[in-house]
Amino acid sequence: MQKTRILVTGGAGFMGSTLVKRLVAEGADVRVLDNLWRGRLANLTDEHGRPVIDLERQFRLADLTEYSKCLELVRDVDLVYHLADVVAGIDFVFSHELFVYRQNLAINSNVLAAVLQNRVPQYVYVGTACSFPKHLQDQPGIVALREDQTYPAAPESAYGWSKLMGEYEAELGARDGQLSVGLLRLHNVYGPGATFEPGRSQVIPALIRKAIRWPEEPFVVWGDGSQYRDFVYVDDIVDALLAVPRRGMGQGVIQIGSECPTTVRELAQMIVRISGKSIEPQFDASKPSGDRGRIACCERARAILDWRPRVTLEEGLARSYAWTERAMMDAAREPG
């Protein structure tokens, strides 16, 4: 029997590479497209540094904002997991809004157009909780959001808008019945493989880096620490991604999160505990901290995908800390 041929865009990135490793382990025929804007080929290696795919044959360095490239490379597969987009920390996202918006619109539109033109039968897209309207995330108390609350649309950031348009365009692409579309909307994903370098990293990898480098780098937490998020471990995301083609196609948006609110202050304290150091977090309220808070309501994920998160935040943070320590040591050993 022929293996399922799967293309993962953004497959050298954090989530993409974790998905690729699982797909390879399950025996799929996997290809990866990435321009390495934030992804790294090192993400596509195992714990011994050996590539998990044949990089000559199964990896293509390509910029998906170029339609001719998409048309040439997004083809001859049974399923596309489209994970490539410009994603970064809050500082980058808010200081490069036009760039993020235009890049993501171009990437998402090109990949979907190539999928349709090349008659790829299945397309899976990942949206973000940043697409929910800002006013819903600024309410007092803990706010659990449902999938249908993204409209009327009013995301806080250009990133949130661009990802919402990616969901919308994917749904349009499914309308004539030729393409089967699966849509996940993810809350804050963390885990081994996440970018931790200053400038482009998200809150968990950034705080882990600061704890490892402390006291050379101060342990500064952006905002007053009261903002809360729904953190979900990358392996749990991969479980959901694998469940989509089996159960979640044509079902509309399915939200994925832990349903647990964690403030950034609590997060910082947990990371300090794992570090074993006597760090006193410094809160910098002058830095951007994003919306006040949001968590997912995952009824649809349970009902449709039979999905539940398996990794606790404590366990996931400990694994992420250990991975980041090793990755920072490896990076320090690299010449030049």
Ligand SMILES: NC(=O)c1ccc[n+]([C@@H]2O[C@H](COP(=O)([O-])OP(=O)(O)OC[C@H]3O[C@@H](n4cnc5c(N)ncnc54)[C@H](O)[C@@H]3O)[C@@H](O)[C@H]2O)c1
């Ligand atoms: N990390 C999160 O918390 C989170 C939450 C919700 C949704 N998402 C979505 O999940 C997907 C994966 O995110 P991630 O956290 O793994 O980020 P990531 O940055 O590690 O992965 C994205 C990949 O896309 C690649 N890319 C960017 N521009 C490209 C281009 N023009 N052409 C080809 N490749 C390009 C990057 O090099 C990177 O490898 C993204 O679509 C993101 O919007 C992420």
